[in-house]
Amino acid sequence: MGGTGNPEWLIREDAGQPVLLALYLRQVLGIRSPDELPQLRGIPPRENVRDDTAQATLERQWREYWAMTVEPQAHPSTVPLELVDEFGTLMALPQDGARELRAAVRPHAAEAMAFTQSAHSRYRRDAGSGSSYRAYASAIAEYERQVGRRAHSFELNVQVLPLAQRGVWWIGSLTVAVTDGLRGDVAAFDAAINPIIAELA
Known part of the structure; x- marks a missing residue:
């Protein structure tokens, strides 16, 4: 955060358990959206036995859940x-309009929770250095040197995730996903x- 009276910035970094859970469920349910975001590493592909209409309903309900x-806010x-x-407290769905998604995710609960907790713990361990x-x-500071002015005030949320490809992707208006391996490579x-x-400053 910048000093008092100057433009301020706030960056929150995490491997949020609700985000990890949503992406795990996306993968085991065969949901493609968001198309540009890679799959999580180490999750075996599942056979999709739903017809196109049922899958489209599931994808729509998942996209709404993902945005929330x-x-x-x-x-x-x-x-x-x-x-x-x-x-537990990691997944809340609308009382109306999410019946199919609620039914589809329940059989995956144990494995999804185990993956989510393991990935989150690994992030906490790796982030323990306090270097973020x-x-x-x-x-x-480098951006300010390049443009010759102070950065504007902005907020950014960074989700550090075990994705199968290295990179950074926008997943919300103020939120990016970054691959954990890339986050650990200082120069990259x-x-x-x-x-x-x-883009923000």
Whole structure:
């Protein structure tokens, strides 16, 4: 965060368990959206036995759930939400309009929760060095040097995820996904995050 009286920036980095869970379920349900976002690593492909209409319904309901999960303030539900018991507090779906998704995810609960908790714990362990603030501050300082002015105030959420491809992808208006391997490579991450900083600052 910048100093008092100057433009301020806020970057939140995490491997959020609700986001990890949503992506795991996306994969085991055979959902393609968002098309540009790679699959998670290490999850065997599943056979999709649903017809096209059922799959389209599931994809639509998942996309709504995904938007609420990634940026809940920007995508509030128009109806009350209800926790899906098998997922503790990590998954809430609209009471109306998500019946098919609720039924489809329940059989995957145990494996999905195990994956989510393991991936989140690995991120917490790897992030324990406390270097994330320095990485972003360095990228912003470099941007300020290049453009000859202070960065504008902005917010950015960064989800560090075990994706099958290295890269950075927008997954919300203020949220990017970055591959964990790229996040751990200081020079490559710096180069990858600079265009994101430039877009916001």
